[in-house]
Amino acid sequence: MTPDDLVALLRDHWPQTLGALAPDSREELTAVLQSLVDATDPQAVQAAVRRLRRLLRVLPDEHPVTLALRDGVRFAGTAETQVADRTPLLALLATLHGPPPADPARARLLAAPSLAAADVGAAPDDPGLIRLRHPELGYRYPLFQFQAGTARPLPVVSRINRLLMAGRDPWGAASWWLGGNRWLGGAPAELLGSVPDEELTRAVRELVEGDH
Template sequence: MNPGDGGTEVLDLIADHHDSIREHLTDEQYQSLLTRLRALADSVPDDTRAVRRALQRVRLGLVALPYGHPVREALDSVRLVATPAAGQPVVRRTVDLLTLITAAPAPPPDTAAIIAGVERRLLRAPALTATEVRGRLAGTEPPPDLIRLADPEHGDRYPEFQFPVGGGAPYQVVLEINGLLCADADPWGAADWWLSANAWLGGRRPAALLGDRADGELLDAAHVLVEGD
């Protein structure tokens, strides 16, 4: 497979299996996938990093498919776009895909409500305030790869799973995986990966495995998602 093929191949998988994908995703999950596809369609083709990140978010949107689904199995062998020349065909193919699977190019009126629902679910997870995080870091500012969720009612929230139960600095493997998941640009997507059942981990939530000598397993799952290897 050529380095730039992976982006369009992911989109082709969605087109070929769209009805099955729609059947196996909840309304919230499906609308989230459409939102990620629209963001990819709006990407600047020459901005390789932006295209790759948008593709990665689309891929994260397919994580909810059950183990054994043909799209989930095919993703294991797909490498995301890595060359500037691939940006234009990926963006063009995304526009074509959205035209194929939606009745209109504009986001549906309930897209904002769907996203808000996802964010509310993630904000219900145990979290630390910015002050509490600085306390654990001896007064230093939180590292950029730490997931920070903006709570309109309570200010910034840092999901608690990122830290050992007994206190102290965040898990190093969390910071490493958050970097892979581009948590600085998409903290909600990264938090969703940690807090959702993962077929590659036997249906377990990645966050539940922290501190259980599963660092290698977690890294493998993240690399499979991001790189398709």
């Protein structure tokens, strides 16, 4: 994978990449991309690419950049071909000087009512809870997960979140709860309390078992 390939990969998944990085990692990303822009010889380019790949290791296992780096050919090439095109790099850097670009799917999930980590009546990293990283507000916990008027997690939500592997894929789990479900006839989060817990659990088991 050449430097140009790596930059193109980031460009194609830029909103998802920024959304998955902590603020300090975003600052480091700015510095690394700037060093790649400023690199004037193949050795400097290779050093910047190595730094960039190390930084990207913090992305979730299911992230498209992670998957592409895992499956792609390791960075290689002759000295004459290791200088990246700076135009797309400058475009990416320009976005880093402002707010992260919007990812419509994630923006919709973040718009749902939620609690801050300090207000959650459970361990903030509980694998039975969905926590979504907001670019400005930090971690947010969708409100449907909790008993009405409290910060106590609903047992059925905790069980289903574990089936959905919310600890590894919180965005996917949130999408299941907040998106339409033809089998259930609506968004599962809106059906809590009106549809039997067993039916909700059966719906997600059908999904999980169908993926294997």
